[in-house]
Amino acid sequence: MKRNITITYFITTLFLISCSQQAAPPLNLEDEQQADQSTENLRANLPEPPEAVFASESVEEEPVENVEVNSGPMPEPVEPEESDPKDELKFAPILYEDYAWEKYMVEPGDFLVKIAKKEYGDFKLWKYIYEWNKEQIGDNPNIIYPYNFFDLQKERLAAKTAEPSFFDYTVQPGDNLWNIAGRQYGDAKSWIILLRDNEDSIKASAGILNPGMVLKLRDKLDPNS
Numbered sequence: 001m002k003r004n005i006t007i008t009y010f011i012t013t014l015f016l017i018s019c020s021q022q023a024a025p026p027l028n029l030e031d032e033q034q035a036d037q038s039t040e041n042l043r044a045n046l047p048e049p050p051e052a053v054f055a056s057e058s059v060e061e062e063p064v065e066n067v068e069v070n071s072g073p074m075p076e077p078v079e080p081e082e083s084d085p086k087d088e089l090k091f092a093p094i095l096y097e098d099y100a101w102e103k104y105m106v107e108p109g110d111f112l113v114k115i116a117k118k119e120y121g122d123f124k125l126w127k128y129i130y131e132w133n134k135e136q137i138g139d140n141p142n143i144i145y146p147y148n149f150f151d152l153q154k155e156r157l158a159a160k161t162a163e164p165s166f167f168d169y170t171v172q173p174g175d176n177l178w179n180i181a182g183r184q185y186g187d188a189k190s191w192i193i194l195l196r197d198n199e200d201s202i203k204a205s206a207g208i209l210n211p212g213m214v215l216k217l218r219d220k221l222d223p224n225s
Helices: 002-020 029-044 112-120 123-132 177-185 188-197 199-204
Strands: 099-105 149-155 166-170 214-218
Touching (some): 112 123
Antiparallel strands (some): 166 214
């Protein structure tokens, strides 16, 4: 029995001695170099990180192409028709589909309401008369002057469109427009019409009527009366 214990102890001792003397397996230097090279290649092939973009830096946007939308053919431009302002008042009210312009001589004591009542039977149409003659009347429709001529819209077949006819008058000593108008027309205040009809010749003489001077006088102050 004692012999068996001795043998067992001897075997155990040999086993421990053999384990303590066992060395690690030798390293292969070539394998170590290949491992180092593969690590370096892996690091070299890594992609570079993108550059940081800050909010203050401008970012170029890709241009956006214009997309043409086919909306059909373009309409041809329409040229405005030319018209005579005397024949067609663009912004004036229209009373008749077929009309003509008749000249009306403003008489002393006239006003627009009175003219509208006399010519159209409706005093409310004074606004029409004002619009037709606004350039001549001015901004205040309450002020009109006698012996001016207004355009009134009338039916074409009923409109009076006579033009004035003239005769020559030779100025006599002591004549002036006032007494000439009084003798010829029975109304000295109508001298303003003589002045308008002879404006060029009177200006040429510095406003002085010299004897022997020839003036144009109307057969009738109002050719449509």
